[in-house]
Amino acid sequence: MKKIYFILPILAGVMFGSGGVFVRTLMANGINSTTLLFLRFSIAIIPIIIAILLTDKNLFKIDLRDIPLFLVCGISIVGLNLCYNESMGNIPLSLAAVLLSLAPIYVIIIAYFAFKEKITSKKLICMTLAIFGCILMTGVLEINLNNLPVYGIIAGIGSGIFWAIYLIASKKSMKKGNHTFTILLYSITFISIGLLPFTNFEQITNFISINPILVIIFLIMHSTLPFALPYIFSTLSLDYVDSGIVSILLSGVEPIAALIFGLIFYSEIPTLLMSCGFILNIISMMMLSRKEENE
Numbered sequence: 239m240k241k242i243y244f245i246l247p248i249l250a251g252v253m254f255g256s257g258g259v260f261v262r263t264l265m266a267n268g269i270n271s272t273t274l275l276f277l278r279f280s281i282a283i284i285p286i287i288i289a290i291l292l293t294d295k296n297l298f299k300i301d302l303r304d305i306p307l308f309l310v311c312g313i314s315i316v317g318l319n320l321c322y323n324e325s326m327g328n329i330p331l332s333l334a335a336v337l338l339s340l341a342p343i344y345v346i347i348i349a350y351f352a353f354k355e356k357i358t359s360k361k362l363i364c365m366t367l368a369i370f371g372c373i374l375m376t377g378v379l380e381i382n383l384n385n386l387p388v389y390g391i392i393a394g395i396g397s398g399i400f401w402a403i404y405l406i407a408s409k410k411s412m413k414k415g416n417h418t419f420t421i422l423l424y425s426i427t428f429i430s431i432g433l434l435p436f437t438n439f440e441q442i443t444n445f446i447s448i449n450p451i452l453v454i455i456f457l458i459m460h461s462t463l464p465f466a467l468p469y470i471f472s473t474l475s476l477d478y479v480d481s482g483i484v485s486i487l488l489s490g491v492e493p494i495a496a497l498i499f500g501l502i503f504y505s506e507i508p509t510l511l512m513s514c515g516f517i518l519n520i521i522s523m524m525m526l527s528r529k530e531e532n533e
Contacts, residue, residue: 243478247487250468250475254488255495257464258331259503261323264460267445272436275319280430281461286423289470297420304414305424310407312425312432317400321393328390330506333375335496336519337394339489340368342526344402360525367522374515375508418473485527490520 264274290297300308318338325334343365349355373379378386408421446453475484493516500506508516 243475244483244487246471246475247479247484248491250471251488251491252495253463253468253471254492255331255335255464255497256499257322258326258334258496259499260456260460260464261326262504263456264445265323265327267448269441269445270438271320271323272433273438273441274323275316276430276433276437277442277457278319278461278465279315279426279433281458282426282466283423283430285462285466285470286419286426290419290423293419294417297417298423300416300420300424301414304411304416307407307411307414307416308421308424309428311404311411311421312428314400314404314407315425316429316433318397318404321396321400325390325394325397329387329394330508331500331504332493332497332506332508332516333372333512334390334394334397335493336372336375336516337391338397338401339493339519339523340372340395340398341401341405342485342489342523343368344399345405348402348406364522364526368519368526371515371517371519371522374511375519376515377509377512380509380511418469422469486524489523489527493520 261274264277269277322334322338325337346355346357346361346365350357376386376391408418411421412418472484472488497506497508497516
């Protein structure tokens with residue numbers, strides 16, 4: 239029975255990797271970035287509440303002193319999603335996923351300056367390999383520099399940085415006794431309220447009017463598949479699988495899934511050097527996750 243829980247982080251990685259398909263579809267139908275995020279977060283509140291009701295109703299309880307941390311987590315999630323959406327709209331889905339997966343590197347750097355945590359030689363090697371892999375994946379060695387999608391790459395790097403900030407803030411919140419579901423629920427609730435003034439409801443109405451039933455199903459899938467369910471699955475797996483293994487599975491599966499989705503839906507075929515960079519990055523991130531768990 240325990241083996242089933244090894245499948246959950248793999249499914250989570252595949253679901254995370256599918257995000258680009260939803261984002262590009264919504265943007266192609268006239269939904270702007272902030273409206274897209276409001277749709278994603280506000281609808282995702284429902285499955286998170288259901289998950290809490292099915293596990294432990296006490297997870298609804300919070301200490302008011304933890305609200306600032308929830309706000310930091312919420313702002314980080316907004317920054318992560320805005321940057322990631324922009325990167326997926328301007329560069330191949332696989333590269334966007336890889337740039338996001340660099341978050342462990344930023345965690346190490348932030349921890350070094352903020353908490354004086356030591357950067358070991360093993361961490362440095364993994365970081366160097368990952369960065370070199372990303373350079374190969376950008377295609378900078380094969381294309382005209384004038385065609386280099388700088389905006390998309392910067393957005394992708396930004397998504398990784400915001401993801402790292404979220405990881406640090408949520409870890410600190412968990413040390414105070416808060417569950418992942420609790421952090422996520424209150425973070426996205428604050429986000430949804432904050433995004434209300436920036437949401438274009440006319441765009442939502444126009445999109446739904448195309449085909450109400452199909453569009454509503456699509457919007458529910460957009461909130462649950464690449465956002466709510468991956469968090470729920472990865473969190474549930476942590477009760478039975480080591481966090482290091484969960485991290486390795488996520489960091490390895492998500493970019494591969496994004497590559498496959500990009501290939502199927504958008505014919506994004508990587509060159510030989512880009513493929514080498516892709517493989518190098520996945521290996522380095524998996525090595526880094528394993529070292530972090532063993533230290």
